Amino acid sequence: MPGRRQGLMKMNLFAEIRALVVASLDEMVAAGDLPSGVDFAAVAVEPPRDAAHGDMATNAAMVLAKPAGQPPRAIAEKLTARLQGRGGITSAEVAGPGFLNLRLQPESWQGVVRSALAEGRDFGRSDLGRGRKVNVEFVSANPTGPMHVGHTRGAVFGDALASLLDFAGHEVTREYYINDGGAQVDVLARSAYERYREACGLEPEIREGLYPGDYLIPVGEALKDKYGDSLLDKPEADWLADLRDFATAAMMQMIRDDLALLGVKMDVYSSEKALYGTGKIEGAIDRLRGMGLIYEGTLEPPKGKLPEDWEEREQTLFRSTAHGDDVDRPVKKSDGSWTYFAPDIAYHFDKVTRGFDQLIDILGADHGGYVKRLKAVVSALSDGKVPLEVKLIQLVKLFKNGEPFKMSKRAGTFVTLRDVVEQAGADVTRFVMLTRKNDAPLDFDFDKVLEQSKDNPVWYVQYAHARVSSVIRKAGEAGIAADDATLGQADLAKLSHDSELALARKIAEWPRLVEIAARGQEPHRVAFYLYELASDLHAHWNRGNDDTSLRFIQDGDAATSQAKIALARAAGVVISAGLGILGVTPAEEMR
């Protein structure tokens, strides 16, 4: 997937101006105005906090003052001389503690609009990732029941992060790890057996510790269809393995359906069970053993409140402390069987050997205590070459009318993904769940997210996109050609009003925002940016109320209309691309 657009010329005005600044600094080195060997990495070109400071600002003089042994002002003045008049820079002036404020000619912003139209939804794509192979493992819900709200946020976050990294030039694999090898699938099988007995007309015994959910009833019926009553009086040993497979497959089908409902599509499903019997666990452990990282020993009892039944036992341990963990971790239980950690070691080793340059795991925040040992595993088994990033997803608190919401029509105990999507819709669910950092708790109010007002960011952004579509439709009704090809040829020099240029400036920030968000693995930044862009579009739109010359459609003046509509369309294209990363469908009309 990556690289498929690499032939396209990419427009990133901030990157271009930064390149110009760096080139000027290089010239200053050549001219003896700066010492050689100074690192320019910290030189940044960014939008200024205050629009009165100009279009762009660079901190070059301040960052270089110390390594260059010159006062900021001296550097700034020499740099100013070299920047004036180049690359559309009309003025460069020193300000504040040593900022260099740059102003650009209107043509620069008009060029951004033209690029957005030419590149369409690829405007803002970056080669930041340079085609690096990244594996994003997310959801990985146990195949023992339907997905609930917590999984939903992880699914949305993981999918959006994957899209974001793809957009920023990484080769991304979306992966789901099926925990189908542990004790919980035995419990699932036993629970399904009771539902099977129920389907055969007997009274099910849903004992304590079994899964009580209704979702197993159809599994029981399917089992009856398959086995008749042949399993009824058989001992567990006769049916456990078969029912495990059967029920797990049914649960995974249900989970895939849930994910599809949200619009999430995995590239790879990996099975824990498939690791057993292939020697992969033993192989990974042996590899660690070869590094001297596996030993037999006992752990210190945990500090603080001791478990009541604590007793010291010898276990097979992984020396994770050699790779940054706080204590060593057991890979075998005292009875000699693997702990749940062992297959995770093998699974992460498998990901490493598949040649990924980077691994990302997305886990619930309650797994925070697991992070260090996973990093230790990957560090050891990749010889420190493959970074593992673990993103923890905080809880979602559900509300309805401001009141905490806990009911579920389906399972009785938790709110399922399906419940949420059926009430709020996939687009709204996705957008709202991405309006918060992954490590901050999220409030999700069923009423607020569906509200049609500017208080609701989903609606607000969608409305901005719909307005653009509306303008284009209306242009057609007025006999003004407004297809992308025509708009791409529009005379953008007609865009000169401050309000128009302000909108173009916001559009110009998109490629930069993509890189910042991708670098920080923070898709929520896309959501916030889209809100700001929508706000700028609405603001500009509204100015047309007072000043008719700012309206997109100018009666009887096709050329001016097309220039203005081109601006609107450029904003629409960016909203569409941004929503695409978030996995949200742009609205054509609000209805």
Next chain:
RNA sequence: GGCCCCGUAGCUCAGGGGAUAGAGCGACCGCCUCCUAAGCGGUAGGUCGCAGGUUCGAAUCCUGCCGGGGCCGCCA
């Protein structure tokens, strides 16, 4: 006891080395006889938990403390 996350406006949250710390809600003040008001503009509101430190510069990085949450052997 240890580890991780959080603490920014009345509320919900952005910002995570740079200029006068932002947005939405709420409050207050304006804007539709008409073409683009399910909207827009403006005002008020802050010792960025506290104390040290690093730096030319700290809400941002480091240390300690306070407050809130999560996790902490043979469960996944």
